[in-house]
Amino acid sequence: MMKLRLLALILALLLSLSACVNIPGLLPTEPGAEVTTPTVIPTNPTDGATEPPTEAPTEPTDPPVEDHECPDEDPYQNVDKTAFYEEYTPACCWVNAQYRSDHGLLSGAMEVPGQYAQDADYRPMQNDKYVRNTATYYTDNGNTYIVVDSYGNEVLRIYEGGGYITLEEVAAYMYAFGGARGSIPANYTSSKSTKPANSIWGQYLRVNHSYFSGDTSRYPYEPKLPDISGCGGSLQYYEMDIGTTGTITPGYTNPVLYNNGSKITRGAARLVYTRYDKNNNGIFEQNEVYVFYTHNHYNDFREYLNYYGGWGEMFGNVTGGGTFDSKYNYNPTPYPTTEYADFMAA
Numbered sequence: 001m002m003k004l005r006l007l008a009l010i011l012a013l014l015l016s017l018s019a020c021v022n023i024p025g026l027l028p029t030e031p032g033a034e035v036t037t038p039t040v041i042p043t044n045p046t047d048g049a050t051e052p053p054t055e056a057p058t059e060p061t062d063p064p065v066e067d068h069e070c071p072d073e074d075p076y077q078n079v080d081k082t083a084f085y086e087e088y089t090p091a092c093c094w095v096n097a098q099y100r101s102d103h104g105l106l107s108g109a110m111e112v113p114g115q116y117a118q119d120a121d122y123r124p125m126q127n128d129k130y131v132r133n134t135a136t137y138y139t140d141n142g143n144t145y146i147v148v149d150s151y152g153n154e155v156l157r158i159y160e161g162g163g164y165i166t167l168e169e170v171a172a173y174m175y176a177f178g179g180a181r182g183s184i185p186a187n188y189t190s191s192k193s194t195k196p197a198n199s200i201w202g203q204y205l206r207v208n209h210s211y212f213s214g215d216t217s218r219y220p221y222e223p224k225l226p227d228i229s230g231c232g233g234s235l236q237y238y239e240m241d242i243g244t245t246g247t248i249t250p251g252y253t254n255p256v257l258y259n260n261g262s263k264i265t266r267g268a269a270r271l272v273y274t275r276y277d278k279n280n281n282g283i284f285e286q287n288e289v290y291v292f293y294t295h296n297h298y299n300d301f302r303e304y305l306n307y308y309g310g311w312g313e314m315f316g317n318v319t320g321g322g323t324f325d326s327k328y329n330y331n332p333t334p335y336p337t338t339e340y341a342d343f344m345a346a
């Protein structure tokens with residue numbers, strides 16, 4: 001009995017030493033993606049939901065995927081970027097994502113999103129409100145975040161330090177790493193004037209990462225975001241661009257690609273998220289984590305609900321019948337609160 005326990009302990013130790021060992025636990029989304037047992041990093045240490053799950057949330061139905069050899073040295077030293085993107089597959093793991101970012105290579109999906117968020121077919125509701133998923137699944141010492149669908153099944157993984165351009169991935173990235181780790185995707189720069197040609201990221205460069213006051217006395221058409229500092233609240237929000245295929249919005253009428261490789265046309269799509277609390281500390285408590293998407297330059301917003309395609313009810317100025325960007329004819333509808341529930345416990 002003791003021998004068995006010792007063996008199991010040694011095995012567990014060995015497994016934990018390698019970042020790319022397969023342990024069947026969550027459903028892999030594609031062949032070659034390694035599967036590791038999820039560990040929970042509690043976002044709210046006071047709410048009692050700090051125990052890691054004793055078993056995986058979903059039973060694996062596929063056979064374990066084949067182990068892949070993770071590079072122990074940079075595989076992209078003399079990379080041909082055109083060939084890389086012609087045969088593109090997302091990063092296989094966090095280590096791989098770091099090597100890619102060193103060369104300005106994406107880790108996530110390479111399809112540029114449209115202006116509007118794409119909703120999941122099923123978005124759970126409770127008490128007539130959309131549910132925000134409170135389950136957070138990190139692996140690799142918190143460097144990897146697992147995005148689930150509305151049934152709690154794994155959809156994709158987000159690697160901290162990777163490059164991402166899709167709305168779903170950037171939203172999940174910021175939800176997982178934005179407030180808690182102060183991290184943004186590697187292809188983003190806070191400098192709004194950076195030119196694609198001067199960046200290793202080229203057409204995948206995304207700009208803007210700056211304070212968003214949300215001051216509704218200056219911008220009365222903007223809806224008031226929860227506890228936002230510009231309205232006397234205690235949460236400091238930041239904004240960043242979402243590069244789309246083009247935004248058709250009054251005042252931003254050029255429906256052109258965000259970044260064509262030589263020029264950035266910023267358009268009207270932004271992600272807005274909670275970055276700091278009032279003491280300039282990060283955001284660690286779940287009820288302080290907010291990620292919003294605005295497709296029309298802060299007139300209207302939808303909340304990211306922490307699952308793939310999880311977008312809450314639209315609210316804001318145009319929703320309420322106000323005139324876009326108008327300081328005279330405005331009617332922003334209030335933020336619709338959500339119900340918090342753990343998808344993994346369902």
Ligand SMILES: [Zn+2]
Pocket residue numbers: 020068069070071092093094095096
């Ligand atoms: Zn790998």
